[in-house]
Amino acid sequence: MKIGFIGLGIMGKPMSKNLLKAGYSLIVYNRSTVPVQELVELGASPASSPKEVAEQCQVVITMLPNSPEVKEVVLGTNGVLEGALPGTILIDTSSIAPEASREIAARLSEKGVRMLDAPVSGGEPKAIDGTLAFMVGGKEDNFDTCLPIFKAMGSSAVLCGDIGAGNVTKLANQTIVAVNIAAISEALALATKAGVNPERVYQAIRGGLAGSTVLDAKAPMIFKRSFDPGFRIDLHIKDLNNVLDTGHALGAALPLNASVMEMMQFLKNNGLKHADHSALVQFYEKLNGIQVKVLS
């Protein structure tokens, strides 16, 4: 099966390499050509536009920053829609607004082109290892058809509902991650302010009801003051924008998302937009005039 891959960034490049390893023929496109050369050396074929990718492939995968980029690449001039034959499946693995997924799918369906929205969790390390988790929206038969492709790039793929449900699930995921990091930061700030070693607090609570994947991933980064991403503040702001836009369009009020969004805006305004989202602790440090550090 010929697969097209558009968007060879920090996530897309390792994902496409895993498809090559799994034996798929790959046609690739990227705005800048450097990563294209790297993939061509590994056996992929280059294309000059998303349209040219779509003309040659039964499945086209996109991995792009946000809704506008996906709309441009799929629906724009020389885009996927212009080249795709009826029956082609677009798998959009970008994290975008669910409403944008539904809009794009509706346009594609006019030409008989099918779509799954399939954002991932796991970040660059899991993209490299091929252990991403796909949250998928779309029709079950399309999902079943694409399952081997998901398995070549990830360790799990869950069909969450119809088109857009993948991105709704991703927004739910990003809500919990952002708010839990802020909760951990608030708790460690309180402990620090009270003169208690935050590292002891972490050791005492991690095995109980306060334990989480985020706590074990981020508390050690906070203690080492190592804020290299990981997942960047500006990308999490993008996701919280999509959360709040989606919520407001649906008539849902999401007060904790709104609060943590403001904390992230503060960090962005203070030069930390490229820091890991665990830098949320620095909001609490500035708020409370402390530094959350391990006491010896």
Next chain:
Amino acid sequence: MKIGFIGLGIMGKPMSKNLLKAGYSLIVYNRSTVPVQELVELGASPASSPKEVAEQCQVVITMLPNSPEVKEVVLGTNGVLEGALPGTILIDTSSIAPEASREIAARLSEKGVRMLDAPVSGGEPKAIDGTLAFMVGGKEDNFDTCLPIFKAMGSSAVLCGDIGAGNVTKLANQTIVAVNIAAISEALALATKAGVNPERVYQAIRGGLAGSTVLDAKAPMIFKRSFDPGFRIDLHIKDLNNVLDTGHALGAALPLNASVMEMMQFLKNNGLKHADHSALVQFYEKLNGIQVKVLS
């Protein structure tokens, strides 16, 4: 070694039973006498006041609702302080304000009585199983002396710092638990409002960065609409009161605690003070005019 146990409630009764099982001689006191009889039948000796408990024991354990009750039982008329000999250790396993722990310890120390604050996490099931986690504040030699006693009632005990540090750690724990339950509720409310089955969302995200002990404990309760405690809203309100009082006394601002406190106040005002804290989802349901339920 003779151990005194004061406060034979939902937590104290199973904890004292585990001390008997471990072979300790136990002197017990409780305001109402029903649980005292139960312990006496298992081999404990009854006392007529906290003072009388303290007169006979080298270690006295308290498990009481909040700071005022601990102050009354320890410092009040016929209290522990009146009966305790120099060198006695008071282990207060209640979850109270750290400042109250420090006040009580200071009063005890005037008479040469030592103290550890050692609140627990785990709730009734772990109290019964003897697998509580103790978060301890106090001097290291007192902690070392009492370690076998903690091991008879729990699976772990971590010394977090000097007196009060146990309760600071507990407040950090309760912050993370409350805010994470609210975050999960907000995320599931968004998914429901968007028409996506919240049970699919849970399955898709639980293995990733959004995963937590709280998510696996509470999401199934929410889907079954089973809000039996567990841990009651009114007790979590007590803890968040202690969080905010402690923060404000220290000069710390804790915005997420404040937000979740208001959500819990709303639930209390709507007849849910005895519901499990996972009833936070009902705040979001009322806010957004939905019910988070599993779609078939």
